Ligand SMILES: [Zn+2]
């Protein structure tokens with residue numbers, strides 16, 4: 001089924017990219033429906049609607065978000081019976097599933113300036129502040145608002161202190177810098193649908209999606225497509241699909257309703273692979289390549305692999321064509337072969353996952369059975385610790401109960417193993433969240449920072465180093481706390497962290513959530529050099545989250561990480577040994 005036409009104004013709020021032409025919509029996820037109701041609640045608030053009504057929509061969004069069963073698979077009877085949904089909202093959900101649109105939301109979007117809608121995406125700006133900005137300051141665009149912050153005008157209004165103004169200004173600057181950027185995961189289905197559409201529509205021509213996408217970058221600003229199509233055919237096809245098309249010297253640029261850009265490089269069949277190759281290298285790598293006298297020779301460019309063969313050096317996958325040092329090292333020793341990077345199939349267990357004991361949406365049994373069924377050998381359940389009260393973190397008394405449940409499940413699901421773990425908050429002074437005798441009861445402790453994220457490098461490093469030096473810490477969770485395209489992460493010194501982890505046998509997490517991908521792949525080579533293990537962990541809050549391991553693998557490949565250097569690729573036996581080793585460290 002092709003998606004319905006997406007409204008110009010509503011598209012910025014959807015998670016992915018809605019190039020109507022290529023987008024084939026699968027069933028709607030609960031979180032997608034919840035997002036629409038959250039937005040509805042906020043817009044009604046901005047337009048001064050009845051607080052009781054607003055609350056019912058906000059509650060419905062919350063309920064949907066926490067619901068384990070997809071509502072798109074429920075009967076209307078089941079749907080209406082859910083507490084916090086009922087018949088009135090249930091009907092709206094059905095409408096949304098059926099038509100991919102919500103009439104009531106559309107009416108509110110219609111009467112809201114687009115700049116005000118945009119402000120809802122800025123961190124720190126809720127409906128109340130937006131009302132003041134819109135109605136009292138009479139500001140209707142993000143650009144004007146930034147200017148007002150720079151002019152120090154917000155502080156004259158109720159609810160805006162100097163500090164709030166400063167925070168809003170920083171969020172705005174960040175937002176404007178990353179406008180038009182998307183997560184890799186958000187463009188993934190567009191890219192594959194585009195590739196398929198081209199193949200189907202123009203089977204006699206060659207087409208490939210190259211550039212940042214082919215390099216597996218964590219965020220994507222535009223898609224580069226190399227094609228042997230003629231200019232006329234391409235422009236004709238794009239304009240018929242109502243894309244805005246601009247012809248530039250190097251490429252043809254097109255944009256759809258959501259403003260996401262596709263750049264088309266037209267080429268003859270002879271030059272096809274070269275253009276593809278040159279777009280799928282970093283500028284540094286490409287410069288080294290073209291400068292080398294070896295490459296001045298007339299090589300036959302039949303495929304990328306053939307080029308490396310003719311040169312007599314090991315193939316460098318596009319993901320690894322970043323730092324030119326890799327090229328220099330292979331050229332100086334043409335016997336050298338690159339070790340194969342980790343693949344998705346190399347992930348043997350799920351490390352770092354949450355259950356209904358804290359903020360996850362599936363029970364431990366559901367998580368474990370799913371993991372077992374998917375072929376994983378073990379699951380590390382690491383719910384939030386007690387200080388994470390907002391995430392229903394575990395008080396000491398509840399840990400005993402959770403461990404009993406895990407013991408029983410381990411008997412039932414053997415030889416599959418659930419390891420007892422905790423994602424312990426790293427507190428303000430760098431200590432972990434429980435006394436030693438409680439920490440002792442876990443197989444593995446993951447230490448992460450979740451609170452007071454706004455801090456200096458000095459403060460961040462004090463907290464992190466204290467946690468790494470703690471003998472109970474086995475894994476350092478998402479080391480910078482960044483959220484790609486929405487939060488920068490606190491400043492850290494990666495070299496110092498890597499050294500401390502090497503000294504204390506602490507593993508560094510590569511959190512595989514597509515919005516985190518933290519640690520940044522650019523620092524992984526440094527960790528490998530110091531023999532520090534990396535662990536690709538999905539931080540799964542539901543069984544669907546296991547699939548995120550893939551995004552961790554894609555960026556790990558950029559750093560050339562091998563399966564042997566990744567903890568979650570350990571076999572069950574190796575994992576048991578790892579746990580024993582970590583426990584010995586404590587004494
Ligand atoms: Zn966390």
Ligand SMILES: [Zn+2]
Nearest residue numbers: 352354423539
């Ligand atoms: Zn987590």
